[in-house]
Amino acid sequence: MADDTRWARVENARLLTCIDETVIENGTVVVDGELIAWAGPTADLPPKFASSDVDGDRLTVQDVGGATVMPGLVDGHMHISFGEPESEEELYIYTPSPYRAIRAAVNAEKVLLAGVTTACDPGGPIGIAAAVRDAVDVGLVQGPRLSVAGRQITTQQGIGDTLPRWVEIGDSSYGALVTSRDELLEEIRNEVKDGVDLVKIAGSGPGTTEYGAFRLDELELAVDEAHRLGRPVAMHARSRQSVADAVDAGIDWIMHASYMDLPTLERVIETGTPLLPAMTLLVNSLEAGTMAPATKDAMQRELDAAVSILTKAHQLGATLIAGSETGFAMTPYGQWHTREMELFVSHLGMSDIRAILCMTRDAAIAAPRHTRMVGTLEAGKYADFLVVDGRPDEDVTILADRRRFRSVVKGGLEVVPWRPADLPAIRQPFERGRPYTAGLYERQPT
Numbered sequence: 045m046a047d048d049t050r051w052a053r054v055e056n057a058r059l060l061t062c063i064d065e066t067v068i069e070n071g072t073v074v075v076d077g078e079l080i081a082w083a084g085p086t087a088d089l090p091p092k093f094a095s096s097d098v099d100g101d102r103l104t105v106q107d108v109g110g111a112t113v114m115p116g117l118v119d120g121h122m123h124i125s126f127g128e129p130e131s132e133e134e135l136y137i138y139t140p141s142p143y144r145a146i147r148a149a150v151n152a153e154k155v156l157l158a159g160v161t162t163a164c165d166p167g168g169p170i171g172i173a174a175a176v177r178d179a180v181d182v183g184l185v186q187g188p189r190l191s192v193a194g195r196q197i198t199t200q201q202g203i204g205d206t207l208p209r210w211v212e213i214g215d216s217s218y219g220a221l222v223t224s225r226d227e228l229l230e231e232i233r234n235e236v237k238d239g240v241d242l243v244k245i246a247g248s249g250p251g252t253t254e255y256g257a258f259r260l261d262e263l264e265l266a267v268d269e270a271h272r273l274g275r276p277v278a279m280h281a282r283s284r285q286s287v288a289d290a291v292d293a294g295i296d297w298i299m300h301a302s303y304m305d306l307p308t309l310e311r312v313i314e315t316g317t318p319l320l321p322a323m324t325l326l327v328n329s330l331e332a333g334t335m336a337p338a339t340k341d342a343m344q345r346e347l348d349a350a351v352s353i354l355t356k357a358h359q360l361g362a363t364l365i366a367g368s369e370t371g372f373a374m375t376p377y378g379q380w381h382t383r384e385m386e387l388f389v390s391h392l393g394m395s396d397i398r399a400i401l402c403m404t405r406d407a408a409i410a411a412p413r414h415t416r417m418v419g420t421l422e423a424g425k426y427a428d429f430l431v432v433d434g435r436p437d438e439d440v441t442i443l444a445d446r447r448r449f450r451s452v453v454k455g456g457l458e459v460v461p462w463r464p465a466d467l468p469a470i471r472q473p474f475e476r477g478r479p480y481t482a483g484l485y486e487r488q489p490t
C-alpha cells in the first residue's frame with residue numbers, strides 16, 4: 045500500500061473477513077485511508093470501486109495473486125513491559141522503570157511485525173504500557189494498537205504479591221496490593237485517572253488450585269466501581285473458586301480458568317463470559333524444561349486440567365480468546381503470538397479457521413479501546429490486515445512463519461521495520477539480577 049494514496053484496492057485475494065468461518069476464494073478489499081471502505085467477493089464489488097479513481101482521487105491497485113488476506117491478529121494477552129524475565133525477582137525488582145519503558149517501546153515493533161496489529165496488555169508497572177500505547181498512537185514508535193491495564197490489583201493471595209512480606213516493592217511491581225475495600229476502590233480510581241482501558245484483577249495466586257485471592261463481595265465491588273467508571277474488568281483466575289467467583293461477580297473476561305469446575309462452566313455458557321486460556325505459557329515452560337521437578341509437575345497437572353475443562357468449554361460453545369502471554373523468557377516478543385491458536389487446534393480439538401476467529405473477531409473484546417474497529421475486515425473498521433502465502437484457515441501454523449507474510453498492513457499502511465531485524469539482543473546486567481558467582485567456591489584441601 046502506497047502511503048501517499050488515500051484509496052487502494054487489494055484484489056485477487058483469498059479473503060477471510062473473519063466475520064464468520066467463510067472463505068471467499070476470490071475477494072477484494074478496498075481501503076480508504078486508514079479504514080476499510082469495502083470487503084467481500086470480487087463479483088459483488090460496487091462499480092464505484094471498480095474504476096481507477098474514487099470521487100476524483102486516484103485508486104491504486106494491488107494484485108496479491110491468490111494470497112490469503114485476513115485481519116491483523118489481536119493478541120488478547122501480552123505484557124509489553126515485562127522484558128522477558130527468567131524469574132519473579134527479575135520481573136519485580138531489578139530493572140528501573142524508565143529503562144523498562146524504553147525496552148518496551150522497542151519490543152512493540154517486534155510484536156507488530158509478527159502480525160499482531162492489536163493487543164491487550166493486562167497489567168504491568170505504573171504507566172509503562174499506557175506510555176507505549178500513546179507513543180504508538182502518535183507514531184513515535186511502531187507497535188500494535190494497545191489496550192492496557194494498570195497494575196494488577198491483588199491481595200496477599202494473588203499473583204501480584206508473591207514475594208515475602210518483608211520485601212518492599214515499589215513502582216517496579218506489576219502488582220498493586222490492596223488490603224481493604226477502601227484501598228480497592230482507591231486503586232481503581234487511580235488507575236482510571238492514569239488512563240487505563242481496563243482493570244485487571246489478580247484473582248488467584250501460586251500454591252493453590254482451590255481458593256481465590258479475593259472474596260466474592262470484594263470482586264463485586266471492584267466490578268461495580270470499574271463499570272461505573274466505564275472500564276471492563278479482566279481477571280487472572282486459575283483456581284476453582286476464583287473462576288466461579290469471577291463469573292458470579294460479572295468479570296468481563298477470565299484469564300486461564302484452568303481449574304474451572306463443571307457447574308462454573310455451565311454458568312460461563314449461561315452468562316457468555318469469554319475465557320482466555322493462555323496455555324502457551326504452560327506449554328512453553330514445560331517444553332523449555334528448565335524448571336525444578338516439582339514446578340514442572342504442577343504445571344503439567346494444570347495443563348491437563350485446563351485441556352480437559354476447556355475442551356468441554358469449546359464443545360459447549362464458550363467464547364475462547366487467544367492470548368499468548370508474551371513477555372516472559374518462555375514467550376519472547378514477536379515469536380509465540382500465534383501458538384495459542386495452534387494449541388486450540390491440537391489440544392482442544394478446534395478447527396483451524398475457528399482458532400483464527402479466536403485471535404481476530406472474538407479477541408476484539410479483550411481490546412476495549414478498539415473493540416468496534418478491529419478483528420474483522422468490514423467497512424468502517426481499521427485497514428489492519430495480513431497478506432499471507434498459503435491457507436492459514438486450513439493450517440494455522442503457517443502464521444508462525446514470518447516468511448509467509450507478504451505484508452502486514454496497519455491503518456492502510458504496510459509495516460516496514462524501523463530497526464534491523466538482526467540486531468543482537470543486548471542486556472544490561474541489572475535486567476538479570478546481580479549474581480556473585482555461578483556456584484560455590486569451595487576450599488580445596490592443602
Ligand SMILES: [Zn+2]
Nearest residue numbers: 121123166369
Ligand atoms: Zn499475564
